[in-house]
Amino acid sequence: MPIMPDRSDEPAWAGDNLADPHAVADKPRRVRKMFAAIARSYDLNNRIHSLWRDQRWRRCAVALCRIKSSDVVADAACGTGDLALAFARAGAHRVIGLDFTHEMLTLAQQKARRASGLKSQGSGLLFVDADAMRLPLPDRSVDVVSIAFGIRNVADPVAAVAEFARVLRPGGRLCILEFSTPRNRLLRWMHQLYCGRIMPLTASLIARDRTGAYRYLPRSVDTFLDRDQVTAAMTGAGFQNVAMHVQTFGIAVIYLGYRAA
Numbered sequence: 237m238p239i240m241p242d243r244s245d246e247p248a249w250a251g252d253n254l255a256d257p258h259a260v261a262d263k264p265r266r267v268r269k270m271f272a273a274i275a276r277s278y279d280l281n282n283r284i285h286s287l288w289r290d291q292r293w294r295r296c297a298v299a300l301c302r303i304k305s306s307d308v309v310a311d312a313a314c315g316t317g318d319l320a321l322a323f324a325r326a327g328a329h330r331v332i333g334l335d336f337t338h339e340m341l342t343l344a345q346q347k348a349r350r351a352s353g354l355k356s357q358g359s360g361l362l363f364v365d366a367d368a369m370r371l372p373l374p375d376r377s378v379d380v381v382s383i384a385f386g387i388r389n390v391a392d393p394v395a396a397v398a399e400f401a402r403v404l405r406p407g408g409r410l411c412i413l414e415f416s417t418p419r420n421r422l423l424r425w426m427h428q429l430y431c432g433r434i435m436p437l438t439a440s441l442i443a444r445d446r447t448g449a450y451r452y453l454p455r456s457v458d459t460f461l462d463r464d465q466v467t468a469a470m471t472g473a474g475f476q477n478v479a480m481h482v483q484t485f486g487i488a489v490i491y492l493g494y495r496a497a
Contacts, residue, residue, distance in 0.1 A: 248273070249448030249455075256459045257452055258388070264367075267389045268337050270449040271315070275339040277443040279316055281450075284442070285435050286487075291318065293483050294384060297413045297490050298322045300481060305329060307379040310403060312368040312396075313386025317344030319413075321351055323382070324361050332373070334366040341365060369396050373403040380404075384413040388460040394469045401473040406497040410475055411490065412466065415457045418486035427487065431457070466491055 248266040249257060257263060274281070282290045297319065303309070303326040311320040314333030324331045335341050341363045348361055366372050368383060368390050381400040390396045400410050418424045431454040439450040461469065463480055466489075470478045475493030482489050 247446060247448045249452040254448070254451055254455050257456050258459055264336075264391050266452075270447045270452060271337040272339045273447045274443045274445050274449045275316070275337065275343055277445075278340070278343075279318070281439045281442055285439055289484050289487075293413055293488050293490070294319050294322050296481065296483065297382065297384065297411050298326050300490060300492050301326075301380050301382070301409050301411050303328050303380070308332070308377070309380040309382065310334060310371065310373060310378045312371065312381060312383040312400070313389060314344060314363065315340045315384075315386070317341075317347050317363065319382055319384045320344065320361070320363070321348060323380070324348075324351075328360075328380075330360050331362070332378075333361075333363040334368065334371060335363075336365065336367045338365055369399055371399055371403050375402055376405045378403050378405065378408065380409045380411065382411040382413070385415060387412050387414055387466075388456050393461060393466075394472070397469045397475075398473045401475065401495055404495040406495055408495045410470065410493050410495065412470075412492075413488060413490050414460075414466070416463060416482075416486055416489045417457065420485065423485050428454075428458075463489055467493075 248270040253260045260266065303323060305327050307328045308330045309323045309328045311323065311331065311333045314320045314335045317333050320331050320333035333344055344363050368386060369392065381404055387393050387396060418427050436450040467478045467480065470491060470493045474496045476496050478493035480489050480491055
């Protein structure tokens with residue numbers, strides 16, 4: 237059963253709960269409400285505010301996973317389906333997109349129906365209402381788990397990484413694509429100005445958003461695990477050969493690791 241969005245007039249993100257959004261007790265409810273509200277403008281804002289780089293980052297993530305024609309892929313927090321569709325286009329045998337915001341999945345399904353040239357069609361491309369921390373998949377049942385710009389939105393990222401390890405076959409790949417903060421001082425200042433001051437205004441106008449979604453975004457990045465902590469979470473869950481692939485001056489990072497045999 238799809239989880240219905242919160243219809244109350246209270247903003248999802250405002251005031252004190254933006255100091256550290258990851259510490260808010262009802263973070264999952266607020267995240268779901270936020271994404272339900274901005275679903276229809278989500279892709280447009282992604283393209284504009286990443287200067288059309290977000291799709292290139294996704295293609296890089298898929299390329300790093302070295303998809304085989306026999307691979308089963310689970311794309312957690314799949315949103316409107318861009319990464320799931322990229323895996324399908326890469327020739328995966330089966331792709332399962334999972335997200336707990338029904339409005340996002342509806343758009344993903346519509347996008348999949350309009351897509352052409354996919355090797356994965358029909359039962360090979362499936363979208364499912366599900367929480368990334370409780371995947372409705374058997375142990376050791378998939379070859380790749382991916383999550384793009386979603387790991388920081390779950391209630392417990394470390395527990396989510398352990399859940400990803402559960403469903404991966406030995407030797408399977410975990411691919412996490414997430415925003416980061418540039419380490420160069422000048423680039424970091426420019427990035428914080430853009431994400432902290434400019435983007436929240438322009439993105440909120442485009443989305444006509446009153447949930448505080450685009451105030452949450454920069455705070456959720458600033459207060460999230462740093463790069464070393466993400467790789468430590470993967471190593472702690474049993475992943476080997478964990479590597480970071482830095483994108484566009486450090487604005488985003490692709491983390492790739494292999495489930496131990």
